[in-house]
Amino acid sequence: MTPADDSRIDPAVVAELYERHQAELRSFLIGVLRDSHLANDALQATFTKAMEVGHTAMRESLKGWLFRVALNEALAIRRRQQTRDRALQRVAWSRPDASESPVESVARRETVDVVRAALDELPAEQRRVVCMRIYEEKTFAAIAEELNLPLGTVLSRMQLAIRKLRLKLEQDS
């Protein structure tokens, strides 16, 4: 074993980091790449890098370090594959991920139940905008046109709905 190997991060630490942060990291990567398969690639590259150079990250929060590495990996993947163009395609948010564990699957279903209840509590006009934007994947401009509303009203409704949904999710988590 070389001296460099001696200084490497303990694989058990990396495994623990993976267990603790991979779900949030994966969501973050989907947000950047808008593609669950590419997000998985970036996640794998992130933890590979953690194994290789994670020992250099001890000075700062390991979680923050992981996210920064993940962002760099995601941007590199996007540059390589020109995924900015692909991001224009329909985003398959709801496609079930093959790598999802049973525990994650249960957690996801619970989240869906909470969101369903939270949606029910929204005023009808906010719920309508949420469903049109997220479920029907219409742009805000298209929603404003379809509902014959000023764009500012549509944006306000969505922003208020996001705030309420987030608070509800936090209360129930």
Place this chain on the structure above:
Amino acid sequence: MQTNERDELDWLAFRYISNEMTATEADAFEQRLANDQLAREAVARAVDLVQAVADLPADVVSLATTQHSPFAARSIRPRRVLGLKTWIAAAAAAIVIAALGQQLLRDSSDESALAKVWAKMRSGHDANDSSDRELLADSEDSMLDDEADLTVPAWLIEAVGGESDSDKWEDS
């Protein structure tokens, strides 16, 4: 972090993952992501929220957007409902005309009978109309109460409305 700042960050993150930013805004937000852990976590939260809504069964979303929605009620009018409404309106008009005719016959000596009945009908109608207006005003107030909390800046409206999706990413 203050609640307002957090709301603002969540909103930015939502717009980022939804391609509702200009190329310049998206680039600026990605630069922020390079250094701001809270912004990264906001992106993860936004994705979780969007996925949860997108995972809802179609029937739930369909109910959410039609049953309770005044917009849907206004836009979706089956022919049968329209037909029924037409018949009800016609019947109501016939009743009003019959009542008007009877009153005129009873008070035929008075030349101003028609004017009186008309004035009576108008005053009743105005009273109803004014209560309707109050109801409508109340309803609009309640609907807009929390919307008034938010002022959407002009640049945001321009960002999401003034540029097509394809422009946003191709320009960057």
